[in-house]
Amino acid sequence: xxxxxxxxxxxxxxxxxxxxxxxxxxxxxxxxxxxxxxxxxxxxxxxxxxxxxxxxxxxxxxxxxxxxxxxxxxxxxxxxxxxxxxxxxxxxxxxxxxxxxxxxxxxxxxxxxxxxxxxxxxxxxxxxxxxxxxxxxxxxxxxxxxxxxxxxxxxxxxxxxxxxxxxxxxxxxxxxxxxxxxxxxxxxxxxxxxxxxxxxxxxxxxxxxxxxxxxxxxxxxxxxxxxxxxxxxxxxxxxxxxxxxxxxxxxxxxxxxxxxxxxxxxxxxxxxxxxxxxxxxxxxxxxxxxxxxxxxxxxx
Numbered sequence: 001x002x003x004x005x006x007x008x009x010x011x012x013x014x015x016x017x018x019x020x021x022x023x024x025x026x027x028x029x030x031x032x033x034x035x036x037x038x039x040x041x042x043x044x045x046x047x048x049x050x051x052x053x054x055x056x057x058x059x060x061x062x063x064x065x066x067x068x069x070x071x072x073x074x075x076x077x078x079x080x081x082x083x084x085x086x087x088x089x090x091x092x093x094x095x096x097x098x099x100x101x102x103x104x105x106x107x108x109x110x111x112x113x114x115x116x117x118x119x120x121x122x123x124x125x126x127x128x129x130x131x132x133x134x135x136x137x138x139x140x141x142x143x144x145x146x147x148x149x150x151x152x153x154x155x156x157x158x159x160x161x162x163x164x165x166x167x168x169x170x171x172x173x174x175x176x177x178x179x180x181x182x183x184x185x186x187x188x189x190x191x192x193x194x195x196x197x198x199x200x201x202x203x204x205x206x207x208x209x210x211x212x213x214x215x216x217x218x219x220x221x222x223x224x225x226x227x228x229x230x231x232x233x234x235x236x237x238x239x240x241x242x243x244x245x246x247x248x249x250x251x252x253x254x255x256x257x258x259x260x261x262x263x264x265x266x267x268x269x270x271x272x273x274x275x276x277x278x279x280x281x282x283x284x285x286x287x288x289x290x291x292x293x294x295x296x297x298x299x300x
Contacts, residue, residue: 003188005048010070013096015089019079022070023093024062026055032127032295033099036062037090039109039134040205041169042273043069045188046108049279054287058104063093065114067201069192081204083217086110087117094118102295104128108275109247110205112136113217116224119231127295129236130286131255131262133247133274137225138210138218143250145211152206162203169193169202176272178243185276228258235293236262239282241270263289 008024015021024044034054036047044062051060064071065086066079079085094100103125107115112134119126139145152158152168161167169190173181181189193199210218236259240252256264265285270277 001191003045003048003191004184005052006045006188008048008051012071013093015066015092016079019066019074020072021066021089021093022064024051024060025097026051026062027057027059029059031057031059032104032290033059033061033102034104034106034130035090035094035099035115036060036106037108037111037115038062038065038068039107039111039114041068041172041193041202042109042189043192045069046273046275047106049275050106050283050286053283054290058290061094061097061099063090065089065201067198067204073198073200075197075200076204081201082208083110083113083117083210083220086114087220090114090118091122099125101125102127102298104130104290106130106132107134107136108132109134109272113221113224116228117220120220120223120227123227123230126231126234128290128293129231129234129259129262130289131236131238131259132282133239133241133244133251133272135247135251135254136221136228137254137258138221140250140254143248145209146246149206149209149246152203153209158206159203162206163196163199166190166193166199168206169199172272176244177276178269178271179277181276225254225258228255232259232261235289237286237289238262238264239274239278239285240264240266241272241274241277242266242268243270244272244274246272 012020067073116136267278
């Protein structure tokens with residue numbers, strides 16, 4: 001299938017026995033590395049404008065999580081669809097590419113949980129942060145899980161909505177933006193999720209949201225939140241769509257508190273998919289941030 005605005009070379013590797021992970025690896029191999037981690041229900045297509053803008057100068061590594069995008073979609077017997085599995089997969093990819101240092105971590109949605117989960121054991125490798133409408137800590141005080149996510153987690157009905165009707169991916173592509181996506185781009189964003197089986201990961205992501213201690217992902221998310229202030233000494237850019245009904249001002253305030261020196265750009269006319277609504281302004285801002293915070297030349 002042709003995906004508009006996505007002219008990139010496709011790569012895969014066997015992240016686990018019999019399971020292929022798709023990823024992009026664009027730009028000069030000796031360039032500073034940007035690792036872009038998507039969330040749910042998007043895929044590497046979400047990062048297309050950023051890769052196109054920065055790929056001439058930076059090495060852009062962009063995975064599709066297992067079960068998402070152009071990666072394999074194994075069943076539950078072959079793959080555990082958990083946050084820890086996602087972190088392990090990201091670790092395996094970066095090990096495969098021998099990316100061990102000087103990483104700029106670029107995260108969105110559940111990519112924040114995954115990226116900072118990786119950073120818990122690779123903190124020294126993280127040189128800069130670019131944070132877009134995401135989380136790296138448990139649900140903030142005063143914030144409740146939106147009813148749409150509660151509904152998607154409901155037994156039987158949730159599966160019917162998310163996997164049967166594709167309501168989650170389709171709904172995000174429509175309600176996650178304020179500026180309506182052109183139809184070819186909207187179709188590309190949801191294209192991987194075209195069957196009941198191919199929507200498995202989307203549903204499992206929603207089911208894995210940790211709401212209380214004892215939930216499978218809680219310990220990892222809580223640990224990321226506790227250690228988030230340790231990254232306050234790195235250059236950090238925060239780009240935020242203020243019309244996001246999930247990752248709203250509660251989450252933005254959480255990042256502001258943990259990372260008080262961050263360069264914050266908030267967009268009142270952008271929603272959850274902030275790179276869709278505001279990429280003409282957001283991408284130059286990110287590029288300028290990277291220019292202002294070049295990485296030191298590694299010692300030989």
